[in-house]
Amino acid sequence: xxxxxxxxxxxxxxxxxxxxxxxxxxxxxxxxxxxxxxxxxxxxxxxxxxxxxxxxxxxxxxxxxxxxxxxxxxxxxxxxxxxxxxxxxxxxxxxxxxxxxxxxxxxxxxxxxxxxxxxxxxxxxxxxxxxxxxxxxxxxxxxxxxxxxxxxxxxxxxxxxxxxxxxxxxxxxxxxxxxxxxxxxxxxxxxxxxxxxxxxxxxxxxxxxxxxxxxxxxxxxxxxxxxxxxxxxxxxxxxxxxxxxxxxxxxxxxxxxxxxxxxxxxxxxxxxxxxxxxxxxxxxxxxxxxxxxxxxxxxxxxxxxxxxxxxxxxxxxxxxxxxxxxxxxxxxxxxxxxxxxxxxxxxxxxxxxxxxxxxxxxxxxxxxxxxxxxxxxxxxxxxxxxxxxxxxxxxxxxxxxxxxxxxxxxxxxxxxxxxxxxxxxxxxxxxxxxxxxxxxxxxxxxxxxxxxxxxxxxxxxxxxxxxxxxxxxxxxxxxxxxxxxxxxxxxxxxxxxxxxxxxxxxxxxxxxxxxxxxxxxxxxxxxxxxxxxxxxxxxxxxxxxxxxxxxxxxxxxxxxxxxxxxxxxxxxxxxxxxxxxxxxxxxxxxxxxxxxxxxxxxxxxxxxxxxxxxxxxxxxxxxxxxxxxxxxxxxxxxxxxxxxxxxxxxxxxxxxxxxxxxxxxxxxxxxxxxxxxxxxxxxxxxxxxxxxxxxxxxxxxxxxxxxxxxxxxxxxxxxxxxxxxxxxxxxxxxxxxxxxxxxxxxxxxxxxxxxxxxxxxxxxxxxxxxxxxxxxxxxxxxxxxxxxxxxxxxxxxxxxxxxxxxxxxxxxxxxxxxxxxxxxxxxxxxxxxxxxxxxxxxxxxxxxxxxxxxxxxxxxxxxxxxx
Numbered sequence: 001x002x003x004x005x006x007x008x009x010x011x012x013x014x015x016x017x018x019x020x021x022x023x024x025x026x027x028x029x030x031x032x033x034x035x036x037x038x039x040x041x042x043x044x045x046x047x048x049x050x051x052x053x054x055x056x057x058x059x060x061x062x063x064x065x066x067x068x069x070x071x072x073x074x075x076x077x078x079x080x081x082x083x084x085x086x087x088x089x090x091x092x093x094x095x096x097x098x099x100x101x102x103x104x105x106x107x108x109x110x111x112x113x114x115x116x117x118x119x120x121x122x123x124x125x126x127x128x129x130x131x132x133x134x135x136x137x138x139x140x141x142x143x144x145x146x147x148x149x150x151x152x153x154x155x156x157x158x159x160x161x162x163x164x165x166x167x168x169x170x171x172x173x174x175x176x177x178x179x180x181x182x183x184x185x186x187x188x189x190x191x192x193x194x195x196x197x198x199x200x201x202x203x204x205x206x207x208x209x210x211x212x213x214x215x216x217x218x219x220x221x222x223x224x225x226x227x228x229x230x231x232x233x234x235x236x237x238x239x240x241x242x243x244x245x246x247x248x249x250x251x252x253x254x255x256x257x258x259x260x261x262x263x264x265x266x267x268x269x270x271x272x273x274x275x276x277x278x279x280x281x282x283x284x285x286x287x288x289x290x291x292x293x294x295x296x297x298x299x300x301x302x303x304x305x306x307x308x309x310x311x312x313x314x315x316x317x318x319x320x321x322x323x324x325x326x327x328x329x330x331x332x333x334x335x336x337x338x339x340x341x342x343x344x345x346x347x348x349x350x351x352x353x354x355x356x357x358x359x360x361x362x363x364x365x366x367x368x369x370x371x372x373x374x375x376x377x378x379x380x381x382x383x384x385x386x387x388x389x390x391x392x393x394x395x396x397x398x399x400x401x402x403x404x405x406x407x408x409x410x411x412x413x414x415x416x417x418x419x420x421x422x423x424x425x426x427x428x429x430x431x432x433x434x435x436x437x438x439x440x441x442x443x444x445x446x447x448x449x450x451x452x453x454x455x456x457x458x459x460x461x462x463x464x465x466x467x468x469x470x471x472x473x474x475x476x477x478x479x480x481x482x483x484x485x486x487x488x489x490x491x492x493x494x495x496x497x498x499x500x501x502x503x504x505x506x507x508x509x510x511x512x513x514x515x516x517x518x519x520x521x522x523x524x525x526x527x528x529x530x531x532x533x534x535x536x537x538x539x540x541x542x543x544x545x546x547x548x549x550x551x552x553x554x555x556x557x558x559x560x561x562x563x564x565x566x567x568x569x570x571x572x573x574x575x576x577x578x579x580x581x582x583x584x585x586x587x588x589x590x591x592x593x594x595x596x597x598x599x600x601x602x603x604x605x606x607x608x609x610x611x612x613x614x615x616x617x618x619x620x621x622x623x624x625x626x627x628x629x630x631x632x633x634x635x636x637x638x639x640x641x642x643x644x645x646x647x648x649x650x651x652x653x654x655x656x657x658x659x660x661x662x663x664x665x666x667x668x669x670x671x672x673x674x675x676x677x678x679x680x681x682x683x684x685x686x687x688x689x690x691x692x693x694x695x696x697x698x699x700x701x702x703x704x705x706x707x708x709x710x711x712x713x714x715x716x717x718x719x720x721x722x723x724x725x726x727x728x729x730x731x732x733x734x735x736x737x738x739x740x741x742x743x744x745x746x747x748x749x750x751x752x753x754x755x756x757x758x759x760x761x762x763x764x765x766x767x768x769x770x771x772x773x774x775x776x777x778x779x780x781x782x783x784x785x786x787x788x789x790x791x792x793x794x795x796x797x798x799x800x801x802x803x804x805x806x807x808x809x810x811x812x813x814x815x816x817x818x819x820x821x822x823x824x825x826x827x828x829x830x831x832x833x834x835x836x837x838x839x840x841x842x843x844x845x846x847x848x849x850x851x852x853x854x855x856x857x858x859x860x861x862x863x864x865x866x867x
Contacts, residue, residue, distance in 0.1 A: 053186070053379040054195070056188075057379070058189070059377075060190070061378065062377075062402065063188045063402070064078065064747065064748060065185065065186035065187075066185050066383060066746075067183060067382050069196075070091055070185075073429045074745060074751060075747060075749065076090065076746055077747060078185070078187045078747055079187075079426075080194050080211045081414050082211035082413065082416065083103065083413070083414060083426070083462065084103055084418070085211050085218050085313055086100070086413070086426035086427045088429065089185075091185030091194075091196040093174070093176075093200070093205070094175075095173045095174070096171075096196075096207060097169050097170075097238075098169060099241075100166070100167040100169065102167045102273075102315060103417045103418060103419050103426060104418065104497060105167050105264055105271050105315055106269060106497050107163050107244075107269070109160060109330065110330060110498060112269075118328065118500045118501050119158050119161070119501070120156060120481060120482070120502040121156060121481050121482060121502070125481065126480065129154055129481065129482060129484070133483065136151055136573050137572050140582070140583060140584050141562040141563040141584070142563075143563075145642065146641070147582055147583045147644075148582050149582070150509075152510075155504065155513060156502045156503065156504070157504075157505050158494075158500070161436060161496055161500055163431070163433050163438070164424070164428050164433055164436060164438065165242070166428055167313060168245060168262075169239070170220075171236045172234075172309070173235075174231055174232075175231040175232040175233070178200040179200070179201075180198050180199070180200060181200075182199040183196075184197050189402070189405050191359045191362065192358070193358075194208065195207065195208045203228055204225040205223070205225075206223055208221050209221070212354060212361070215346040216312060216346075217310050217311065217343065218310070219351070220309050221306070221308040222306065223305065223306040229305055230282075230305060230307060232301065232302055233307050234299065234300050235277060235298060235299040235309055237260050242431050248262035248294065250294075250297050252286035252287070252288065252297050253274060253286075255284060255285055256278070256284040256285075256286060257275065258273075258276075258297060258299055259274055260273040261336075269315050270316045272315075273311055273313040276311070276343055277301055277308070277309045278310070278351070279301045279307040279308075282301050283304075284301050285302075286300075287300065310343065310346050310347055312342045313335075314338060315332075316331060316333065316334055316335060317332055317497065319418060319497070323469075324477075328474060328498075365457065365458065366409070369408075369456040369808075370806060371770075372801075372803045373400060373404075373799045374802045375397040375401040383399075383746065383747075384747075386399050387746055390737075390740055390741050391741060392734060392742075393738075395796070400737075400770070403744070404766065404767045404770050408455060410764060411452065413425075414760075415452075415459040415463070416459055418465070420448070420463040421448045421449075421760065422445075423436075423444055424437040425763075427758075427760075434758075435494075436496060439466075440493065440495075441494070441522065442515050442521075442655070443577065443655075444714065445463075446522070447717070447764060449463060449525060450721075450765055451768040453528055453532040454532070454768070454777075456806050456808045463525070467526075468542060471501065471519065473489075475489030475491050475519065478502055483516070483553075483557060485553055486556075487549075487555070488550055488552035489501070489550065490553055491516075492516060493514075493515035510575050510580075511577075511578050514574065514575040516571075517593070520592045520596045522550075523551070524592070524662075526546055527602075527603060528810075531602075531810045533812065534838055536834070539603065540607055540608055544603060551618060554596065554597075557571065558593070558625055559571075561584060561626065563584055563641075564678075566626075566677075566678045568677075569626065570641065574586040576655045577653050578652070578653055579639070579651060579653070579655070581642075581644065583640050583641070584640075585628070586628070587628040587639050587655070591665040594627055594665055595659075595663055595665055598781050600618045601618065601622075602782065606837065628641075628656075628665065629665065630643070632694075634697070635694060635697045636694055636698045637657065639655065645698070648701070650702055650703035650708070651702065651707060651709060652709055654719065657695055657699060657722055660699075661718070661724075661772065662768075664781075666695050667778040668779065668780045669692070671685060671687060699719065699722050699723065704716065705739075706742070706753075711754050712762065713742070713759070713761075713766075714759065714761040714762040716735050716738055716739040716742070717736070717739055717765040717768075717769050720732050720736040721772045724769065725772060725776065725778075727790075729794040729796050736766075739762060739766065745758075750763045772793075773793065773796070774793075775789070775792075776789070777790075777810055784840075786853075787809075787810055787843070788845065789842060789845065791817055791824055792847075795819070795822060801821065804818075812831060812856070813829055813832070814829075814830045814832075815827065815829055826863060828862070829854065829860075829862055830861040831857060831858060831860040832859075833858045835858045839856050840855070840856050842855070846867060847867070
């Protein structure tokens with residue numbers, strides 16, 4: 001009955017104004033069937049006579065376009081954002097219900113519970129916890145299997161952990177009830193602007209929306225053709241579709257501005273949105289809704305030929321107040337005064353100036369890098385139809401190119417605020433979202449940023465600020481109380497914005513939470529940023545202090561292996577991320593810490609550090625530690641020091657292959673530095689070929705990312721990148737294309753196939769996997785070892801021609817290269833001027849041959865074109 005009522009409403013109004021209800025009760029497949037049924041009955045809600053992409057759609061095809069409005073948030077709506085604010089657009093006509101997000105709007109934490117302490121033990125418990133930790137380690141070492149069942153005694157409940165939350169909807173209503181034709185909506189990836197056009201009788205309308213980073217504001221513009229006066233336009237705010245948000249106070253700040261003030265919960269974080277209308281030549285009024293409690297108000301625009309509404313938003317969250325001096329309150333000032341100033345600044349200019357300023361800012365960010373896959377744009381087929389016809393391995397260079405650009409767009413749109421891109425980037429429509437839309441740090445936040453450095457996308461500032469302010473201060477407390485370590489800081493597998501550094505208890509907890517290597521993995525990102533940019537000032541002031549702090553923690557945490565008694569240092573207890581065994585010497589942890597210690601040695605001089613005793617301790621323990629590389633009984637690279645891998649384990653994570661990709665402990669394996677170990681009482685020295693073959697065996701047995709534990713896009717993207725690292729273009733392309741066919745929705749959001757949950761890491765990791773098939777420059781253990789660059793290592797036949805401009809590799813090197821008929825045609829290497837003291841030897845490989853060798857002296861440039 002509810003479906004019929006909703007359907008009747010949609011048919012009677014010809015507008016999908018009940019999109020929220022439809023989203024909740026209709027799956028995509030049912031919706032598609034319903035559309036076909038309506039068409040067969042001659043019932044059409046929208047008539048699109050557009051035979052090809054709209055005239056203003058990029059001629060290159062760089063965008064997404066559709067011939068009907070969206071109805072399902074996760075599958076149809078189109079995202080815009082500037083890092084601070086996000087919005088999702090269904091592309092309505094008479095009503096556009098824009099779903100809003102504010103980057104710091106979270107439930108939980110100290111705003112909801114003043115006693116919240118980041119999931120940590122009390123200081124008085126430190127001695128007792130230290131005894132429990134020692135008992136756990138002894139139990140592991142003495143166990144015949146090297147494993148134990150649980151470590152619940154040292155974990156704490158994740159009470160009031162919270163969730164990233166939707167900020168409601170902005171409703172823009174046009175007083176028009178005519179039939180709609182010539183409908184199209186699209187997302188322009190050249191300009192980062194979403195547009196909708198339609199005809200109503202003889203009048204054609206255009207609505208465009210964008211979020212400006214320079215203005216920290218979002219804007220929605222509406223006009224009709226031939227300067228016709230628009231029908232009455234009304235703006236309102238609603239939280240009706242966000243179950244859990246309290247009713248807001250909506251008032252008139254002035255005669256053209258709505259003030260929306262609310263709390264995410266009672267008690268909870270305060271948020272405010274200011275939305276101001278502009279209508280040259282029109283009349284704008286703000287009216288209180290009579291009798292509304294709490295107060296409500298709307299804006300009405302009459303007699304205008306064009307109108308736009310700008311909105312700004314913020315909360316009373318302050319990331320810099322997450323330390324002992326601020327009592328870990330994360331409490332900042334009321335956002336009102338700052339929002340008033342932002343809105344005033346945004347509306348000092350014309351709409352054209354706001355739009356042009358936004359486009360200029362966005363293009364300056366993304367265009368230093370470009371990729372061509374030899375694609376031919378399909379301007380005759382909407383994106384959802386292209387996707388519907390897409391097949392694994394057959395592929396489509398055009399859709400793959402758009403998906404690459406879309407991934408960079410999403411990262412650019414979600415990562416330039418105060419906080420980094422979260423598990424859903426910036427976009428979430430629920431009050432409580434899957435996994436809290438938080439910062440899972442055992443693959444997800446890392447994958448979000450894989451593409452940033454090599455594709456020259458300058459978006460990492462908020463990431464390192466977040467780590468410095470929310471991981472560091474309370475993480476130092478966790479290191480002391482949980483691990484009895486007074487140096488450095490630690491976090492675990494799940495992080496919110498309130499410094500939840502403790503080990504979170506719940507369910508089979510250890511597999512999720514026993515991950516004190518999260519800090520080490522993120523410090524590899526810090527090192528990579530410096531290694532690509534040579535930004536010595538940043539390294540000295542932020543990068544090095546973070547990396548040194550984390551290395552100091554792990555320097556103290558490594559302990560002697562008393563299970564195998566081979567004189568090596570290991571982590572214990574450890575879990576390979578989201579695997580059950582609680583054991584010692586997990587390959588993932590050992591490889592990461594080894595890479596972290598290398599970063600200390602390689603970055604020490606540039607940091608200007610004089611603590612030689614610290615450097616000597618790092619080098620000494622690096623030599624003694626187990627390197628996390630063992631070949632097991634069925635030829636696999638072992639996931640654990642104990643040989644207990646199962647050949648049928650198709651687990652979603654590739655944690656023990658982190659050194660293959662995105663790391664280098666496997667990819668750049670050195671028998672001299674990593675090869676000596678004792679296996680079953682015998683000294684063994686693996687060759688690089690043996691290690692890579694074992695990694696390949698493990699990767700093959702891990703399956704295609706559709707095991708019983710998950711069917712997500714990110715696990716397939718990781719597999720694709722790993723196959724590319726092994727120069728296997730067949731398996732790479734099969735896995736990459738399977739990701740798109742299996743896990744990408746019509747709006748190209750990455751979703752879990754079984755339940756439709758949106759998770760952005762596959763969207764953001766996809767471009768990195770593509771790049772790894774075209775260009776590889778994995779790190780090396782020592783800066784004196786030549787950097788090996790490989791061009792077109794896993795080029796699939798579908799991309800037989802193409803070009804990359806502006807790629808960045810280690811050592812501050814920019815690379816442009818092109819290929820045709822599957823063969824490299826030209827490559828140009830240009831070294832930054834600021835490499836003094838960090839010069840290195842570079843060897844460039846193509847087709848199994850060395851094509852150029854050079855020293856990365858500042859200003860060096862060379863082009864090669866004969867192969």
